[in-house]
Amino acid sequence: MKNAEMILVLGGARSGKSSFAETLAKNSERGVVYVATSEVKDEEMALRVKKHREQRPQHWRTVEEPLHPEEKLKDILGPSEIVLMDCLTLWVSNLLLHRDLPYPQAGFEDKEEYIINKVNSWLEFLHKSNIGAVLVSNEVGWGIVPDNSLARAYRDIAGRVNRLCATRASKVFLTVAGLPVEIKSLVK
16 A cells, blocks of 8 residues: 555445455554444444454554544654544544534534535544555445435435545445445446
8 A cells, every 4th residue: 555545445334345454554554543433322322432442453552532533633644654543434423413513403404515615624634644545434325215304315425425535546346245345446
């Protein structure tokens, strides 16, 4: 993996995207800074986080940050490291559901603009840091149209975030049933 190279790994739930992303990070032969975006709010999520922690190599540095990863990373990244962020869609969810971001009582349009700006800032931060990055995200738009406005807003914002990241990424993989398929190279 080259400096400033960004790889996006997409997939559905339990598709193998995190495992594949971790393999990419391991194979980079660089120090890995793992950015975990989940928030533990119940026992089930606590168990998921525990399992993810146990799967990661002990020498990887972990930064747990649900809202502002660039703030936590700006002073700690070294030139021989890569960032593995798992996952973008949890980050989007955290930002969307935060009651005070971008301001109290913000509507979906303002939240979407805020989130897209945050993602753009994150991507620019990674680029300016001149480090590699592997970003993991769920592909959430393949199911039925949700029956409520919050779920529709989430689906739409997540899709826009994925498109934005795919545009900036040098490689994009889609994982299906544990099989990663490089899809950016298929687009002419």
